[in-house]
Amino acid sequence: MTDSARAVPPGPSDHPSDPPSDPPTDPSSDPAPDTVFGPRPVHDAGNLVQLLTPEGERREHPDYSFDLDDEHVLGFYRDLVLTRRIDSEALALQRQGELGIWAQALGQEAAQIGSGRAMAPQDFVFPTYREHGVAWCRGVDPLALLGLFRGVDHGDWNPLENNFALYTIVIGAQTLHATGYAMGLQRDGAVGTGDPERDAAVVAYFGDGATSQGDVNEAFIWASVFNSPVVFFCQNNQWAISEPSERQSRIPLYQRALGFGFPGVRVDGNDVLACYAVTQAALKRAHEGGGPTFVEAYTYRMGAHTTTDDPTRYRLNDDLESWKLKDPIARVKAYLARSGAADEDFFAEVETEAEALAERLRSGCRELPDPSPLEMFDKVYVEQTPELVAQRQQFAAYLESFEEAHA
Amino acid sequence: MSQITLVKGLNTGLRAAMEADPKVIVMGEDVGRLGGVFRVTDGLQKDFGEDRVIDTPLAESGIIGTAVGLAMRGYRPVCEIQFDGFVYPAYDQIVSQVAKMHSRSRGKLPMPIVIRIPFGGGIGAVEHHSESPEAYFAHTAGLKVVACSNPVDAYWMIQQAVASDDPIVFLEPKRRYWEKGELDDSATSAPDPLHSSRVVRAGGQATVLAYGPMVKTCLEAATAAAEEGIELEVIDLRTLSPLDLGPVHESARKTGRVVVVHEAPITLGMGAEIAARVTEECFYALEAPVMRVAGFDTPYPASRVEEEYLPDLDRVLDAVDRALAH
Numbered sequence: 148m149t150d151s152a153r154a155v156p157p158g159p160s161d162h163p164s165d166p167p168s169d170p171p172t173d174p175s176s177d178p179a180p181d182t183v184f185g186p187r188p189v190h191d192a193g194n195l196v197q198l199l200t201p202e203g204e205r206r207e208h209p210d211y212s213f214d215l216d217d218e219h220v221l222g223f224y225r226d227l228v229l230t231r232r233i234d235s236e237a238l239a240l241q242r243q244g245e246l247g248i249w250a251q252a253l254g255q256e257a258a259q260i261g262s263g264r265a266m267a268p269q270d271f272v273f274p275t276y277r278e279h280g281v282a283w284c285r286g287v288d289p290l291a292l293l294g295l296f297r298g299v300d301h302g303d304w305n306p307l308e309n310n311f312a313l314y315t316i317v318i319g320a321q322t323l324h325a326t327g328y329a330m331g332l333q334r335d336g337a338v339g340t341g342d343p344e345r346d347a348a349v350v351a352y353f354g355d356g357a358t359s360q361g362d363v364n365e366a367f368i369w370a371s372v373f374n375s376p377v378v379f380f381c382q383n384n385q386w387a388i389s390e391p392s393e394r395q396s397r398i399p400l401y402q403r404a405l406g407f408g409f410p411g412v413r414v415d416g417n418d419v420l421a422c423y424a425v426t427q428a429a430l431k432r433a434h435e436g437g438g439p440t441f442v443e444a445y446t447y448r449m450g451a452h453t454t455t456d457d458p459t460r461y462r463l464n465d466d467l468e469s470w471k472l473k474d475p476i477a478r479v480k481a482y483l484a485r486s487g488a489a490d491e492d493f494f495a496e497v498e499t500e501a502e503a504l505a506e507r508l509r510s511g512c513r514e515l516p517d518p519s520p521l522e523m524f525d526k527v528y529v530e531q532t533p534e535l536v537a538q539r540q541q542f543a544a545y546l547e548s549f550e551e552a553h554a
Numbered sequence: 555m556s557q558i559t560l561v562k563g564l565n566t567g568l569r570a571a572m573e574a575d576p577k578v579i580v581m582g583e584d585v586g587r588l589g590g591v592f593r594v595t596d597g598l599q600k601d602f603g604e605d606r607v608i609d610t611p612l613a614e615s616g617i618i619g620t621a622v623g624l625a626m627r628g629y630r631p632v633c634e635i636q637f638d639g640f641v642y643p644a645y646d647q648i649v650s651q652v653a654k655m656h657s658r659s660r661g662k663l664p665m666p667i668v669i670r671i672p673f674g675g676g677i678g679a680v681e682h683h684s685e686s687p688e689a690y691f692a693h694t695a696g697l698k699v700v701a702c703s704n705p706v707d708a709y710w711m712i713q714q715a716v717a718s719d720d721p722i723v724f725l726e727p728k729r730r731y732w733e734k735g736e737l738d739d740s741a742t743s744a745p746d747p748l749h750s751s752r753v754v755r756a757g758g759q760a761t762v763l764a765y766g767p768m769v770k771t772c773l774e775a776a777t778a779a780a781e782e783g784i785e786l787e788v789i790d791l792r793t794l795s796p797l798d799l800g801p802v803h804e805s806a807r808k809t810g811r812v813v814v815v816h817e818a819p820i821t822l823g824m825g826a827e828i829a830a831r832v833t834e835e836c837f838y839a840l841e842a843p844v845m846r847v848a849g850f851d852t853p854y855p856a857s858r859v860e861e862e863y864l865p866d867l868d869r870v871l872d873a874v875d876r877a878l879a880h
Contacts, residue, residue: 273623301658306626313659317650323616324651327623334579334605335627349623361643365616372611526661527696529719532749532796 203481261422356387416446639682
């Protein structure tokens with residue numbers, strides 16, 4: 148079979164770009180292209196957009212470039228470190244019994260900070276439950292994330308103030324919400340005006356597992372046929388709890404986009420510069436009325452799915468060790484140190500700031516008040532129902548009866 | 555005053571709602587150029603444009619899921635699910651997303667979404683076109699559920715549902731779509747509140763409760779009973795969540811006998827909840843157990859036997875007789 152017989156072309160970035168210095172997966176797991184009819188295998192290493200190697204060296208790419216100065220990279224470094232510190236503190240708080248559960252974002256910081264910092268203030272985010280770094284970029288207090296995982300509420304930030312929707316736990320459901328919101332932007336004349344402070348788009352986050360969900364595929368169709376301003380930002384962290392991405396797809400996920408009628412691109416998800424550049428390009432396209440883009444941030448979930456999970460049951464330690472060499476933070480630090488943009492004082496300052504943040508989260512988490520039992524009756528409806536009024540009254544009287552008994 | 559069908563009542567009501575608020579949009583399968591398979595949205599796209607009357611891709615979860623995002627952006631989507639049996643692909647979006655959003659956001663994200671569903675049988679349709687899924691939604695915290703039974707209510711209730719800041723599952727009795735009624739839409743006419751039940755025929759010997767398509771059946775049963783000297787009080791429940799049982803309790807205390815009628819399967823249907831509530835509130839006034847006349851606990855049958863499955867005048871009167879025998 149010849150290349151021309153491929154059912155799916157390699158995508159809009161079909162340039163012979165520099166190969167990543169470290170292929171993202173063991174090539175031996177990929178069958179030779181000639182043995183696969185049409186589509187490429189799921190871990191095909193070609194077309195990975197990378198602008199910063201794991202060794203901290205800048206790379207050029209024909210389609211995507213990172214144009215900001217090193218001041219911004221310093222900011223990214225700070226974001227990355229603080230995000231990881233939020234994550235590790237939350238993990239510790241879970242182990243101490245202060246959180247019911249925690250979903251680590253370890254290893255995915257670059258995908259989240261790169262995409263999160265590429266957005267304009269008026270853009271709107273629909274996250275999964277693991278977008279702690281994006282939440283940070285949108286100004287959501289990390290303590291509000293802890294509240295959710297502690298079980299005091301379902302997310303106490305204001306989505307309309309942060310332009311960051313509540314975490315969504317049903318896999319993929321938020322991609323439709325994102326698409327609907329984008330349809331609203333279109334109707335509000337907030338797309339394609341040329342005004343950079345008016346034109347807006349939506350970023351829908353989801354994972355490799357979610358690409359199997361009906362809702363996600365429906366969102367692709369909707370956004371495509373209505374040409375809605377959505378960036379579908381998929382963090383392919385290789386694992387849907389215990390299921391590898393091979394169980395979700397026979398082709399690289401970004402190539403799915405072509406079948407839906409919009410471009411897909413695979414970016415090194417551990418490269419904050421590339422994630423920034425690719426997301427910015429996708430957002431620009433959306434802002435201008437060009438419609439949706441699929442971004443596959445190729446990364447790795449270095450922690451467990453959640454604190455209830457035990458990855459040693461389903462994956463090899465070697466795999467994890469190889470991804471540690473591609474750590475998203477280490478390469479930025481190496482770059483900044485080598486370029487002279489940062490000195491030891493800077494790195495120490497960020498560490499100090501991270502420790503202060505951790506301390507604030509530690510004490511703040513323990514002080515989060517439990518909700519009153521009666522609050523569960525409130526806000527179920529805008530207009531309260533007679534049934535809930537009655538149930539609330541009856542339950543309040545019941546609770547009071549104990550207080551009287553103890554008086 | 556004008557004579558309208560139930561379809562026309564909905565159509566006219568939707569038109570009024572869209573004229574009143576530019577944020578109201580209609581979305582669903584075939585609702586645009588075709589005007590809906592039952593023509594409920596006939597002419598709306600022509601007059602309000604494709605941005606406000608959206609022919610969607612053929613995917614129900616997508617219809618409701620995108621409506622959530624539109625609502626977050628300040629729109630008031632009116633979603634059409636083409637037939638009752640097609641609502642299940644959207645079940646997660648309705649039950650886990652639409653229903654919970656206001657509560658989980660502690661009131662920051664209201665969901666002013668109307669989900670219109672033609673429901674019930676009696677039109678000789680194939681599978682999945684004759685179902686009565688109301689209990690699933692009435693059982694779900696965060697949703698409100700109403701069912702209109704006649705053209706005039708259809709006209710008013712759809713407007714009230716669109717104006718509601720809470721999500722409303724709006725059930726339309728498809729076998730009554732072509733029934734006619736006299737609409738007084740003059741400025742002086744005022745509808746009952748959306749979440750209110752209504753006594754549609756007064757009587758003193760037994761109380762018959764129904765909603766949607768069964769209201770007409772029960773009124774016909776009451777007429778037949780009257781010929782035998784039995785006076786039935788018929789109440790159109792209209793709202794299934796929240797229930798408005800004040801008039802029901804009042805009537806039960808008067809008659810001492812209550813019969814609940816619906817097409818949906820009997821077990822864990824609306825009748826079960828109503829029987830429990832009437833028993834709790836009116837125990838000492840009851841002369842007989844609350845009777846239920848309902849569909850059977852079977853899948854909806856092939857249409858050639860649907861009239862055997864569906865409660866009819868005789869089954870209602872049989873239950874009344876059993877209640878009166880106590």
